[in-house]
Amino acid sequence: MSVTLNLFGQLRHIADADEVSIDVATDSTLLSTLKALAGNYDDSFSTMLFDESGAVRPTMMVLINETTIDKANPPSIQDGDQITLLSAIAGG
Amino acid sequence: MIPLNDEEKATYEWQMWARGFGETGQEKLKNSSALVSRLGGLGGPVAQELAAAGIGKLILAHGGNLKHSDLNRQILMKYDGLGTPRIDQAVEHLLAINPRLEIVAIGENISEDNVDALVEQADIVFDCAPLFEERFAMNRACVEQRKPLIDAAMFSLEGQVTTIIPGETACLQCIYPEVPTSWQREFPVFGAVSATAACIAVMEGIKLLSGMAEPSLKGKMLYYDLRGMAFHKVNTQRNPECPICKDC
Numbered sequence: 001m002s003v004t005l006n007l008f009g010q011l012r013h014i015a016d017a018d019e020v021s022i023d024v025a026t027d028s029t030l031l032s033t034l035k036a037l038a039g040n041y042d043d044s045f046s047t048m049l050f051d052e053s054g055a056v057r058p059t060m061m062v063l064i065n066e067t068t069i070d071k072a073n074p075p076s077i078q079d080g081d082q083i084t085l086l087s088a089i090a091g092g
Numbered sequence: 093m094i095p096l097n098d099e100e101k102a103t104y105e106w107q108m109w110a111r112g113f114g115e116t117g118q119e120k121l122k123n124s125s126a127l128v129s130r131l132g133g134l135g136g137p138v139a140q141e142l143a144a145a146g147i148g149k150l151i152l153a154h155g156g157n158l159k160h161s162d163l164n165r166q167i168l169m170k171y172d173g174l175g176t177p178r179i180d181q182a183v184e185h186l187l188a189i190n191p192r193l194e195i196v197a198i199g200e201n202i203s204e205d206n207v208d209a210l211v212e213q214a215d216i217v218f219d220c221a222p223l224f225e226e227r228f229a230m231n232r233a234c235v236e237q238r239k240p241l242i243d244a245a246m247f248s249l250e251g252q253v254t255t256i257i258p259g260e261t262a263c264l265q266c267i268y269p270e271v272p273t274s275w276q277r278e279f280p281v282f283g284a285v286s287a288t289a290a291c292i293a294v295m296e297g298i299k300l301l302s303g304m305a306e307p308s309l310k311g312k313m314l315y316y317d318l319r320g321m322a323f324h325k326v327n328t329q330r331n332p333e334c335p336i337c338k339d340c
Contacts, residue, residue: 008250008315008317009247009248009250010247010274012248012250013247013248013280018317018319018320047274048274057272057274058268058269058270059268059269059270059272059274061267061313061326063326066324066326067326068326068327068328068329070329086252086315087272087274088224088268088272088274088275089245089246089247089250089252089275089279090221090222090223090224090227090245090275091133091134091222091245091246091247091248091279091281091286092130092132092133092134092135092220092221092222092244092245092246092281092286
């Protein structure tokens, strides 16, 4: 199945893309989907997205189909989902 | 409440025509105070728009001298001021727009040492700092003093704004539980992107201070992308275990 990831902040900067579509297995979780995404880029992308334990950083806001999700209890991933990753920013 | 004088009625006539604002809203704004930290690409236009709109008092905090790399966005500054304190240029610029404005100017940035006393002087706080440590200090002080905090930020062609009401909405540390280790002090920035966030933040503040309307970003985060001219709003979530606001 295919999911689309919308990238904001530093993730967008590293990926040099606003939006990325990837194909993932039908039983994919949020974490496995994000790991698959990160595999397309250099280590700085993973460092930005995941903490030392491999979990999504607490400072990263994750939305699925424009709804903020609880990263500790993410919903299952469906074909056609739009996943948005908002990295913390503080520029002025 | 100090009433508007004739000069103020003439100055603000056109904005007093806005629905729900009127002379009552203008009078409330005149009798209000705001803390703005800092006065760069974001805080500069925040302070400028508040001054132009007729707020009564600004508390301003910004350290350091003007550099060339500030001039693409810091609209309170001028070329002739290179090498001189930014806070002095900001005060001069703001008083040139509105000589009735009362200003408390601090030539240093927000820290845990000065934040409580600065927030205490303000009815509302505009968080425009480039470091999360400063943002968290203002957030903590606002929660403790039950003051509204408008948090605005940008990166590259993107920006975001949220209105935090302690006890009602998520606080900044509910949204970001820790200082993001990835954030770097230097970042890509266009002045127009910063100023967009600034103007949105100011309208949230004016709505709150004047009572003209409910702030649209209370408990919500607006994020925008000026590359694709896309604007989105999402709900922010309170964290019941937040060490800053769980008892608020």
